Amino acid sequence: MLDLNLDLKNKYYSLYSQIRGKILSGKIKAGEKLPSKRALAEELGVSVTTVQLAYEQLLAEGYICSRERSGYFAERVNSPEPPPRNQSVRSESAQKEKFFCDMVKGNTPAHMFPFSTWARLMRLVLADCGEHLLERVPCGGDPELKQAISDYLYRSRGLDVDPRHIIIGAGAEHLYDVVIKLLGRDKIFAVENPSYGKISSSYALGGAKWVAVNVGEKGIDVTQLANSGAHAVHISPAHQFPTGAVTPVSVRLKITEWANSVGGYVIEDDYDSEFRLSGKPLQNMFGLCPSRVIYMNTFSKTLAPSMRLGYMVLPPELYNRYITLFSSSANIVPLFEQKALAAMLNGGYFERLLSRLKNYYRGIRKTLLEKLFAFGGDCEVSDSGSGLHIIVKFPRAQSDAQIKERAAELGVNLKCVSDYLIAPRTGLEKRAVINYSGLTAEILEKL
Amino acid sequence: MLDLNLDLKNKYYSLYSQIRGKILSGKIKAGEKLPSKRALAEELGVSVTTVQLAYEQLLAEGYICSRERSGYFAERVNSPEPPPRNQSVRSESAQKEKFFCDMVKGNTPAHMFPFSTWARLMRLVLADCGEHLLERVPCGGDPELKQAISDYLYRSRGLDVDPRHIIIGAGAEHLYDVVIKLLGRDKIFAVENPSYGKISSSYALGGAKWVAVNVGEKGIDVTQLANSGAHAVHISPAHQFPTGAVTPVSVRLKITEWANSVGGYVIEDDYDSEFRLSGKPLQNMFGLCPSRVIYMNTFSKTLAPSMRLGYMVLPPELYNRYITLFSSSANIVPLFEQKALAAMLNGGYFERLLSRLKNYYRGIRKTLLEKLFAFGGDCEVSDSGSGLHIIVKFPRAQSDAQIKERAAELGVNLKCVSDYLIAPRTGLEKRAVINYSGLTAEILEKL
Numbered sequence: 001m002l003d004l005n006l007d008l009k010n011k012y013y014s015l016y017s018q019i020r021g022k023i024l025s026g027k028i029k030a031g032e033k034l035p036s037k038r039a040l041a042e043e044l045g046v047s048v049t050t051v052q053l054a055y056e057q058l059l060a061e062g063y064i065c066s067r068e069r070s071g072y073f074a075e076r077v078n079s080p081e082p083p084p085r086n087q088s089v090r091s092e093s094a095q096k097e098k099f100f101c102d103m104v105k106g107n108t109p110a111h112m113f114p115f116s117t118w119a120r121l122m123r124l125v126l127a128d129c130g131e132h133l134l135e136r137v138p139c140g141g142d143p144e145l146k147q148a149i150s151d152y153l154y155r156s157r158g159l160d161v162d163p164r165h166i167i168i169g170a171g172a173e174h175l176y177d178v179v180i181k182l183l184g185r186d187k188i189f190a191v192e193n194p195s196y197g198k199i200s201s202s203y204a205l206g207g208a209k210w211v212a213v214n215v216g217e218k219g220i221d222v223t224q225l226a227n228s229g230a231h232a233v234h235i236s237p238a239h240q241f242p243t244g245a246v247t248p249v250s251v252r253l254k255i256t257e258w259a260n261s262v263g264g265y266v267i268e269d270d271y272d273s274e275f276r277l278s279g280k281p282l283q284n285m286f287g288l289c290p291s292r293v294i295y296m297n298t299f300s301k302t303l304a305p306s307m308r309l310g311y312m313v314l315p316p317e318l319y320n321r322y323i324t325l326f327s328s329s330a331n332i333v334p335l336f337e338q339k340a341l342a343a344m345l346n347g348g349y350f351e352r353l354l355s356r357l358k359n360y361y362r363g364i365r366k367t368l369l370e371k372l373f374a375f376g377g378d379c380e381v382s383d384s385g386s387g388l389h390i391i392v393k394f395p396r397a398q399s400d401a402q403i404k405e406r407a408a409e410l411g412v413n414l415k416c417v418s419d420y421l422i423a424p425r426t427g428l429e430k431r432a433v434i435n436y437s438g439l440t441a442e443i444l445e446k447l
Numbered sequence: 448m449l450d451l452n453l454d455l456k457n458k459y460y461s462l463y464s465q466i467r468g469k470i471l472s473g474k475i476k477a478g479e480k481l482p483s484k485r486a487l488a489e490e491l492g493v494s495v496t497t498v499q500l501a502y503e504q505l506l507a508e509g510y511i512c513s514r515e516r517s518g519y520f521a522e523r524v525n526s527p528e529p530p531p532r533n534q535s536v537r538s539e540s541a542q543k544e545k546f547f548c549d550m551v552k553g554n555t556p557a558h559m560f561p562f563s564t565w566a567r568l569m570r571l572v573l574a575d576c577g578e579h580l581l582e583r584v585p586c587g588g589d590p591e592l593k594q595a596i597s598d599y600l601y602r603s604r605g606l607d608v609d610p611r612h613i614i615i616g617a618g619a620e621h622l623y624d625v626v627i628k629l630l631g632r633d634k635i636f637a638v639e640n641p642s643y644g645k646i647s648s649s650y651a652l653g654g655a656k657w658v659a660v661n662v663g664e665k666g667i668d669v670t671q672l673a674n675s676g677a678h679a680v681h682i683s684p685a686h687q688f689p690t691g692a693v694t695p696v697s698v699r700l701k702i703t704e705w706a707n708s709v710g711g712y713v714i715e716d717d718y719d720s721e722f723r724l725s726g727k728p729l730q731n732m733f734g735l736c737p738s739r740v741i742y743m744n745t746f747s748k749t750l751a752p753s754m755r756l757g758y759m760v761l762p763p764e765l766y767n768r769y770i771t772l773f774s775s776s777a778n779i780v781p782l783f784e785q786k787a788l789a790a791m792l793n794g795g796y797f798e799r800l801l802s803r804l805k806n807y808y809r810g811i812r813k814t815l816l817e818k819l820f821a822f823g824g825d826c827e828v829s830d831s832g833s834g835l836h837i838i839v840k841f842p843r844a845q846s847d848a849q850i851k852e853r854a855a856e857l858g859v860n861l862k863c864v865s866d867y868l869i870a871p872r873t874g875l876e877k878r879a880v881i882n883y884s885g886l887t888a889e890i891l892e893k894l
Contacts, residue, residue, distance in 0.1 A: 009582070012575045013591050016793070049574045053790060060795030107583070115578050122573060122783075127496045128459045131562050134751040135456075136554070144460050170617055170779045177624065185654045198775065205772065207632045207654035304581040308779055325652065328645070332617045332755050334784050336569075343500060346463070348507030 002028075002035065004044065011046050016054040023063050023074050030076035034064060099413035100446060106388065106438030107305045112357055117349050118340065125339040133339070137331040140322070141168025141311070142338040148345040149311055156274075156351070159287055159295070165319045170332045171308040172271070172298050173202050179267060179294060180206040181325060182318055183232055187264075190230035192220055194420035194428065196241050199234055199269075212423035215240055219247030222254045231264040237285055238273040239387035242420045242433045246384050249282060256289035265318070270297045272387040274354055277362050291315045299341070301388070301437065302354060309333055309341060361388060364436050367444045372434075388437035391417065397430050407432070410447070449475075449482065451491065458493050463501035470510050470521050477523035481511060546860035547893060553835065553885030554752045559804055564796050565787065572786040580786070584778040587769070588615025588758070589785040595792040596758055603721075603798070606734055606742070612766045617779045618755040619718070619745050620649050626714060626741060627653040628772060629765055630679055634711075637677035639667055641867035641875065643688050646681055646716075659870035662687055666694030669701045678711040684732055685720040686834035689867045689880045693831050696729060703736035712765070717744045719834040721801055724809055738762045746788070748835070748884065749801060756780055756788060808835060811883050814891045819881075835884035838864065844877050854879070857894070 002022070007014040022028040035043070037051040044051075055072055058064045064072050126133070140146065143163070150163040169175040176199070180189075185207045191200045193212035203210040211228045214221045220235055233255065237247035247255075259266050268285040286295035298310030314322055331338075344350045365383075372381055372392060380393040397403045400416040407414035417431040449469070454461040469475040482490070484498040491498075502519055505511045511519050573580070587593065590610070597610035616622040623646070627636075632654045638647045640659035650657040658675045661668045667682050680702065684694035694702075706713050715732040733742035745757030761769055778785075791797045812830075819828055819839060827840040844850045847863040854861035864878040 009579050010576075010591055012571075013789075013793075047574055049571050053571050053575060053794075057790075057793045057795075060793070110578055110581060113578070113581055115581070119573050119577075123570065124459075124496050124500050126566050126569060127494055128500060129457075130566075131557055131560070132456045134557060134560055134562070134753050136752045144457055171777070173776060174779060180654075181652050205628050207627075305583045305777060306581050306782055308777065308781060329620060330618070330752060330755065332621060332779070334755060334781060335753055337781050337783070342460075343504075346460075346504045346507070347500075348504075 012053040034072040106435040139326040145342040148342040187231035190233040259292040389435040459500040481519040553882040586773040592789040595789040634678035637680040706739040836882040
């Protein structure tokens with residue numbers, strides 16, 4: 001019909017711009033009739049709404065006109081205003097993948113996300129809240145979502161959290177920024193070594209001083225922490241990344257003792273604690289010492305990486321400071337997303353998704369471990385049963401570089417523990433970080 | 448039927464929690480049949496989807512059960528899990544208004560927002576983009592929205608902006624934070640005195656040094672700026688808040704000369720430039736010197752204050768630094784809002800809204816000016832024909848405090864220019880800031 005080639009990620013826009021291009025170049029002549037919305041939708045295998053959106057835009061910009069009961073016709077466009085602009089806008093997009101198996105990034109497989117439920121909840125929120133969606137959201141977030149998160153934390157972790165003390169933020173990095181503003185840039189933040197590089201770089205970019213403190217099999221080195229001069233410590237006691245360390249209660253208590261003695265704070269980053277695949281989770285740091293612990297989590301790992309939504313629970317003293325600093329600001333997350341997430345939590349959909357994801361990842365992990373056992377003595381798997389990555393030692397490898405090269409030859413993107421060092425340290429060589437959160441049965445099949 | 452009293456801002460949630468309360472307290476007995484969704488919706492004057500959402504949540508949490516072809520019945524709830532939690536979650540909400548006329552905050556009247564169009568576009572985006580809405584957005588924002596903003600800036604301001612250089616952010620304060628990270632905290636930011644307090648406080652909270660530079664009738668004092676040691680200057684040349692100063696081209700050129708000479712940057716905050724109600728707008732600073740000017744604007748004034756969506760255009764050098772710093776981060780604004788706004792811009796709805804808003808505010812301003820003329824020589828109106836506020840001098844008033852007291856007696860919330868001083872300065876007394884962006888004909892009637 002029109003010989004179009006749609007970009008599936010951006011259907012309506014590519015449909016719009018291709019028809020516009022054809023009108024501007026004269027391939028569709030002035031006065032020529034365009035296919036009906038329904039016919040074009042069928043031909044292209046897209047929804048009628050997609051075509052409608054494209055036609056509406058062409059209509060608004062004067063490229064086509066609509067005649068009642070006849071359809072849509074191309075307009076005469078002599079000197080187009082605005083002229084077609086061919087600047088490339090795609091430079092930030094990802095490069096072509098050269099690995100078929102990515103064990104570094106690892107986003108939740110899209111097919112696991114209950115998109116139809118989410119879309120339904122969004123439509124319900126739109127109908128239910130109406131124009132109230134346009135209202136200013138209090139600085140800490142929508143009270144309904146805060147209540148829903150408080151209820152969820154109570155059901156899932158036994159945490160008794162005053163919903164007022166929950167702060168909704170736009171993902172982890174934004175929450176780190178708020179913490180820096182709350183504690184002040186004169187404070188020193190201790191960060192685990194090794195750890196996910198974005199933690200220390202976020203503190204640095206936010207203008208705070210940070211110091212690296214080694215993490216061992218039982219979590220952060222408390223003696224080193226006490227000698228570091230730090231006022232706050234950022235840790236993931238449930239499942240440290242990348243070492244996989246689970247901090248035992250005895251060490252957790254020592255950390256809270258330290259925080260009490262220096263009048264400092266523990267930032268408990270619970271980034272993948274939902275994925276404890278075997279055994280019972282340990283009590284949260286926040287539950288041990290609510291006056292000295294900032295509890296932090298996001299929905300990036302559980303819902304979708306595009307969902308820039310996280311939260312933290314502040315101790316009362318910090319909450320009061322938060323209100324002093326931010327009460328005149330509106331919350332940063334659109335109310336629409338907050339309401340949809342509240343409906344997802346309150347309706348039990350989130351916990352059903354978690355249980356599906358856990359089953360899914362149990363299967364992935366099992367297959368993965370079987371593949372690794374085939375290596376025999378060449379590798380040693382250390383798996384704490386928590387989270388979405390495991391550490392595999394290759395004692396006979398020559399170097400970390402060699403491990404990654406071998407993996408790349410197999411089409412596997414891989415990092416080693418040493419890649420996550422934020423300060424020089426030895427003794428962590430020849431350990432590959434196997435992040436399986438983005439893997440599927442199909443990918444594993446090919447390994 | 449059930450004797451319910453819904454909170455209209457949160458219909459489904461208050462419906463859910465009230466029914467839950469009645470089941471827990473035994474007011475609805477175990478086994479008792481609940482009204483049908485349709486009947487309850489009719490009685491309460493809400494949509495069936497609202498009731499459906501509430502029933503679904505009660506169902507998910509086990510407070511009610513559903514029997515096929517019979518309806519919904521209350522369950523026996525002995526020891527409720529989780530127990531009802533009565534913590535107040537409303538403490539951050541606004542206090543009761545004691546003024547009927549607010550000339551300080553002034554949000555766009557909700558009835559002006561084309562909610563049905565917006566809701567329709569959101570539904571279209573949901574249908575059109577589907578699961579792609581879950582994908583990670585490149586750090587600078589959705590390419591389609593960036594292109595739409597670039598096209599809009601070209602149509603409305605004649606600005607030729609490479610869409611790549613546009614950065615989508617979550618409102619003004621978030622963009623200030625990004626600018627601090629781009630330019631560095633060792634730099635000094637010059638801020639207009641007087642100005643909106645959130646500008647200097649955002650720089651301070653972001654850890655940057657700032658210095659106040661006086662603003663006069665022709666904009667910022669360039670000599671003082673040159674002597675301030677500043678590396679960057681934050682100005683609103685189109686219509687300064689609160690003085691109302693419009694910076695003439697001669698001064699604009701001097702400011703860009705200064706920026707060139709110190710290798711610094713101008714942050715052109717174009718916060719209300721859409722509302723030039725008479726005459727033609729002056730050329731943007733960005734158009735004068737694209738290599739030294741960061742152009743910044745938001746949709747808070749034009750769409751809704753809850754719409755935490757803004758953008759800035761970076762000079763190429765800063766854009767490259769942005770990519771270096773942030774390429775591993777996802778954009779902070781949900782893709783859903785970005786797509787909906789792109790559809791609004793591309794479909795011409797945004798410009799239609801602007802033109803309706805301008806007409807509306809012309810009417811409000813006319814009535815307001817007539818009211819003020821009735822004061823005769825007691826007041827002098829200075830109105831540049833731009834933006835959504837005017838400055839009114841009361842030369843015979845005793846003090847600024849007296850002006851505000853008198854206004855409060857009339858039920859009017861008002862601030863004076865001196866309330867916006869960010870460093871001591873005299874000569875700006877007895878000037879009231881009449882922000883009419885939140886006013887309606889009904890409110891003006893009562894004045």
